[in-house]
Amino acid sequence: xxxxxxxxxxxxxxxxxxxxxxxxxxxxxxxxxxxxxxxxxxxxxxxxxxxxxxxxxxxxxxxxxxxxxxxxxxxxxxxxxxxxxxxxxxxxxxxxxxxxxxxxxxxxxxxxxxxxxxxxxxxxxxxxxxxxxxxxxxxxxxxxxxxxxxxxxxxxxxxxxxxxxxxxxxxxxxxxxxxxxxxxxxxxxxxxxxxxxxxxxxxxxxxxxxxxxxxxxxxxxxxxxxxxxxxxxxxxxxxxxxxxxxxxxxxxxxxxxxxxxxxxxxxxxxxxxxxxxxxxxxxxxxxxxxxxxxxxxxxxxxxxxxxxxxxxxxxxxxxxxxxxxxxxxxxxxxxxxxxxxxxxxxxxxxxxxxxxxxxxxxxxxxxxxxxxxxxxxxxxxxxxxxxxxxxxxxxxxxxxxxxxxxxxxxxxxxxxxxxxxxxxxxxxxxxxxxxxxxxxxxxxxxxxxxxxxxxxxxxxxxxxxxxxxxxxxxxxxxxxxxxxxxxxxxxxxxxxxxxxxxxxxxxxxxxxxxxxxxxxxxxxxxxxxxxxxxxxxxxxxxxxxxxxxxxxxxxxxxxxxxxxxxxxxxxxxxxxxxxxxxxxxxxxxxxxxxxxxxxxxxxxxxxxxxxxxxxxxxxxxxxxxxxxxxxxxxxxxx
Amino acid sequence: xxxxxxxxxxxxxxxxxxxxxxxxxxxxxxxxxxxxxxxxxxxxxxxxxxxxxxxxxxxxxxxxxxxxxxxxxxxxxxxxxxxxxxxxxxxxxxxxxxxxxxxxxxxxxxxxxxxxxxxxxxxxxxxxxxxxxxxxxxxxxxxxxxxxxxxxxxxxxxxxxxxxxxxxxxxxxxxxxxxxxxxxxxxxxxxxxxxxxxxxxxxxxxxxxxxxxxxxxxxxxxxxxxxxxxxxxxxxxxxxxxxxxxxxxxxxxxxxxxxxxxxxxxxxxxxxxxxxxxxxxxxxxxxxxxxxxxxxxxxxxxxxxxxxxxxxxxxx
Numbered sequence: 013x014x015x016x017x018x019x020x021x022x023x024x025x026x027x028x029x030x031x032x033x034x035x036x037x038x039x040x041x042x043x044x045x046x047x048x049x050x051x052x053x054x055x056x057x058x059x060x061x062x063x064x065x066x067x068x069x070x071x072x073x074x075x076x077x078x079x080x081x082x083x084x085x086x087x088x089x090x091x092x093x094x095x096x097x098x099x100x101x102x103x104x105x106x107x108x109x110x111x112x113x114x115x116x117x118x119x120x121x122x123x124x125x126x127x128x129x130x131x132x133x134x135x136x137x138x139x140x141x142x143x144x145x146x147x148x149x150x151x152x153x154x155x156x157x158x159x160x161x162x163x164x165x166x167x168x169x170x171x172x173x174x175x176x177x178x179x180x181x182x183x184x185x186x187x188x189x190x191x192x193x194x195x196x197x198x199x200x201x202x203x204x205x206x207x208x209x210x211x212x213x214x215x216x217x218x219x220x221x222x223x224x225x226x227x228x229x230x231x232x233x234x235x236x237x238x239x240x241x242x243x244x245x246x247x248x249x250x251x252x253x254x255x256x257x258x259x260x261x262x263x264x265x266x267x268x269x270x271x272x273x274x275x276x277x278x279x280x281x282x283x284x285x286x287x288x289x290x291x292x293x294x295x296x297x298x299x300x301x302x303x304x305x306x307x308x309x310x311x312x313x314x315x316x317x318x319x320x321x322x323x324x325x326x327x328x329x330x331x332x333x334x335x336x337x338x339x340x341x342x343x344x345x346x347x348x349x350x351x352x353x354x355x356x357x358x359x360x361x362x363x364x365x366x367x368x369x370x371x372x373x374x375x376x377x378x379x380x381x382x383x384x385x386x387x388x389x390x391x392x393x394x395x396x397x398x399x400x401x402x403x404x405x406x407x408x409x410x411x412x413x414x415x416x417x418x419x420x421x422x423x424x425x426x427x428x429x430x431x432x433x434x435x436x437x438x439x440x441x442x443x444x445x446x447x448x449x450x451x452x453x454x455x456x457x458x459x460x461x462x463x464x465x466x467x468x469x470x471x472x473x474x475x476x477x478x479x480x481x482x483x484x485x486x487x488x489x490x491x492x493x494x495x496x497x498x499x500x501x502x503x504x505x506x507x508x509x510x511x512x513x514x515x516x517x518x519x520x521x522x523x524x525x526x527x528x529x530x531x532x533x534x535x536x537x538x539x540x541x542x543x544x545x546x547x548x549x550x551x552x553x554x555x556x557x558x559x560x561x562x563x564x565x566x567x568x569x570x571x572x573x574x575x576x577x578x579x580x581x582x583x584x585x586x587x588x589x590x591x592x593x594x595x596x597x598x599x600x601x602x603x604x605x606x607x608x609x610x611x612x613x614x615x616x617x618x619x620x621x622x623x624x625x626x627x628x629x630x631x632x633x634x635x636x637x638x639x640x641x642x643x644x645x646x647x648x649x650x
Numbered sequence: 651x652x653x654x655x656x657x658x659x660x661x662x663x664x665x666x667x668x669x670x671x672x673x674x675x676x677x678x679x680x681x682x683x684x685x686x687x688x689x690x691x692x693x694x695x696x697x698x699x700x701x702x703x704x705x706x707x708x709x710x711x712x713x714x715x716x717x718x719x720x721x722x723x724x725x726x727x728x729x730x731x732x733x734x735x736x737x738x739x740x741x742x743x744x745x746x747x748x749x750x751x752x753x754x755x756x757x758x759x760x761x762x763x764x765x766x767x768x769x770x771x772x773x774x775x776x777x778x779x780x781x782x783x784x785x786x787x788x789x790x791x792x793x794x795x796x797x798x799x800x801x802x803x804x805x806x807x808x809x810x811x812x813x814x815x816x817x818x819x820x821x822x823x824x825x826x827x828x829x830x831x832x833x834x835x836x837x838x839x840x841x842x843x844x845x846x847x848x849x850x851x852x853x854x855x856x857x858x859x860x861x862x863x864x865x866x867x868x869x870x871x872x873x874x875x876x877x878x879x880x881x882x883x884x885x886x887x888x889x890x891x892x893x894x895x896x897x898x899x900x901x902x903x904x905x906x907x908x909x910x911x912x913x914x915x916x917x918x919x920x921x922x923x924x925x926x927x928x929x930x931x932x933x934x935x936x937x938x939x940x941x942x943x944x945x946x947x948x949x950x951x952x953x954x955x956x957x958x959x960x961x962x963x964x965x966x
Contacts, residue, residue, distance in 0.1 A: 438798070608942040609945055
């Protein structure tokens with residue numbers, strides 16, 4: 013394949029999704045046709061992006077595609093561009109994988125709903141919007157796609173209109189989300205007024221010469237806008253409502269993909285356009301926001317009684333990890349953040365799908381009502397465990413590897429800057445990880461283990477068509493955890509390089525030498541180098557595990573004569589021990605757990621749950637306050 | 651030849667066989683000395699070993715409510731991951747598999763056996779286990795904070811050329827140059843914190859809230875019997891070995907005589923002493939904490955000690 017061929021792939025990937033959205037509507041009530049169209053659209057997008065791995069990731073090319081062939085005239089980029097470097101492709105791939113898995117899952121999952129045609133239209137619009145954002149090379153187009161995405165997401169959140177929570181969540185989402193959208197729009201307008209162009213590459217080249225208070229304001233607005241889209245603190249409460257109320261297959265997109273566009277926007281704005289990440293104040297600010305998001309949301313998650321709301325809070329907590337890591341502005345930090353971004357999409361997607369499976373099978377996700385489902389849904393339980401271990405960072409699953417990179421990056425940063433504060437960031441990260449583990453043990457105990465309420469006696473395992481996408485995601489979770497070298501060499505490494513390689517990005521769009529001509533200070537970072545201060549080799553760990561497993565197995569075979577028999581007949585002898593009395597239903601469910609922890613932190617937890625009042629006005633107030641604080645902070649320190 | 655040596659490492663020393671024997675022996679010493687401290691005669695040192703083999707021969711009962719696969723697989727997963735972790739910790743300069751796992755990785759690997767107990771208990775469907783699961787998790791939350799602070803303090807103390815480290819090899823090498831970290835006054839609070847973390851991590855009295863026999867009938871283990879129970883008991887013993895070996899590597903490393911076998915023996919003696927100091931003594935003199943007291947104690951006193959060390963190492 014030559015450049016002439018694959019330069020069309022990004023635009024085709026976006027088109028496939030949008031065209032799919034319209035064709036789905038045309039297919040009317042013919043379900044099979046609709047599924048085929050939707051499936052084909054997402055698979056085409058995935059394939060096209062996968063084909064770009066070789067040229068973009070491995071060979072390091074940057075694809076610039078001028079729509080309608082409107083190339084720059086006299087050094088001014090007037091036309092609309094798609095520009096795909098390794099960073100864009102990284103996020104594009106992540107989007108495509110999640111969209112594909114979730115799409116195949118939803119064929120069966122939404123059978124119980126009405127308005128299924130509308131579902132796929134909105135679904136593909138959402139996917140196309142996200143894809144458009146990450147592949148676009150034009151600031152205004154990013155805004156347009158952001159709106160397409162937001163409105164599709166709001167529609168999907170309210171998809172189950174019979175559910176009052178869903179309508180309420182959609183309303184909150186609409187209101188608070190519009191703060192983010194207006195910020196992005198205003199920021200874009202200011203940038204356009206100053207630079208007279210909307211092309212990312214050209215803005216990036218022009219900004220160093222035009223840094224004035226207006227641009228500082230523009231930066232603050234864009235940062236807050238994208239921050240709102242990533243649901244960072246203090247925009248997180250709407251995420252909880254929206255993720256919790258939307259159908260699970262949509263939550264996968266909102267949590268795994270939608271939030272990533274916010275992260276992507278923050279990277280583009282602060283590393284590319286304004287290159288403000290070199291400033292210590294900006295690093296401190298982003299790390300602070302990340303840490304607060306991480307900790308506040310994980311403690312909120314511990315308090316939840318609904319499976320999906322709990323997952324929603326965790327997703328912001330994980331975004332906190334990503335922002336913290338990106339805020340370090342070291343190569344290892346960026347790599348760790350990006351690695352965590354892809355891992356988060358995979359494991360959170362998997363967990364939302366298992367939550368969907370539980371909802372599908374039992375009709376509820378309320379933790380206090382469930383219990384003991386592992387006996388009826390063994391595969392779903394196994395999938396849940398894989399997802400839970402991944403998100404809690406249990407080796408050798410993927411969450412561990414990226415968190416481990418983040419710990420090292422923060423600790424290294426601490427020794428580089430000599431500031432003990434970054435060491436404490438490491439501590440916050442580790443504590444958050446433990447609390448994450450705790451809340452997933454809560455879910456495990458209340459949903460899949462423990463005693464089963466009688467009403468679930470007839471519950472069945474989810475159909476195969478829903479399990480296959482889950483198994484694919486689970487397999488990817490294991491793969492990205494066990495083969496970090498492949499991931500780093502082919503995906504994370506190039507993407508990290510791309511974050512720091514803004515001159516290359518500018519030159520690819522504006523012609524060779526443009527960056528060198530306009531930018532004197534070529535950057536705050538030299539060659540990216542991934543220096544680790546620890547050691548972790550998951551493949552060898554697995555090998556050792558297998559060897560020891562074989563040895564233990566052998567020993568138990570050889571000692572068979574001594575081994576007692578295994579017994580599980582359904583008689584009174586095998587009933588659960590109940591203090592010597594006749595056993596009765598007594599499930600220890602979510603509300604009963606971790607009393608020792610909750611009791612000690614009752615002041616803090618009480619304050620937090622009071623603060624999350626559920627009133628839209630409060631959340632808007634938080635958002636506006638955050639905007640004000642960020643603007644002031646930027647003016648004070650930039 | 652290479653493979654043969656690796657096989658010896660994995661299966662005999664310091665892997666499966668040695669970890670089992672030494673762990674059971676440590677547990678025996680612990681029980682015997684505890685009895686002597688309480689003016690009892692106490693069981694023979696080999697009692698835990700006898701118990702282990704006795705349990706292996708007993709019938710295994712699976713409760714009717716249990717999620718069978720998780721219930722039966724959990725003990726073995728826990729045991730195996732413990733044995734693998736044992737391979738990563740340097741014992742007196744002998745490192746079976748160097749450069750594969752650092753201190754933070756070990757922190758996380760040590761969570762797997764605890765998780766095995768938690769999910770195994772959870773899968774048994776017993777309400778006692780449910781309460782035990784909740785308490786065990788609170789004790790994990792309790793000790794992780796001081797433990798990571800200790801690891802960071804040691805990592806900073808072992809900095810070389812301005813680079814802090816998580817690497818166990820580097821920590822060992824730096825101690826060979828500067829002497830054991832236990833003799834460094836700045837790290838003494840961290841060492842004390844670590845001595846308190848060990849019994850909590852192992853689940854030994856007075857921090858055994860998760861398995862408190864007198865309150866919740868051994869919590870997660872309540873429904874276990876026969877071989878799986880034996881494996882859990884064995885895991886408990888091996889944990890004692892690993893945690894004391896970790897303490898030895900972090901604070902008493904770098905004691906060399908030039909002869910590898912002698913170094914190893916010295917390290918094992920240190921392990922025994924640490925067991926006695928951190929587990930037997932605390933067991934003998936303290937009553938069991940309540941679960942909220944445990945959490946408070948670890949997040950204030952123990953973490954405070956570790957934090958003091960971290961600040962001292964950072965600025966002094």
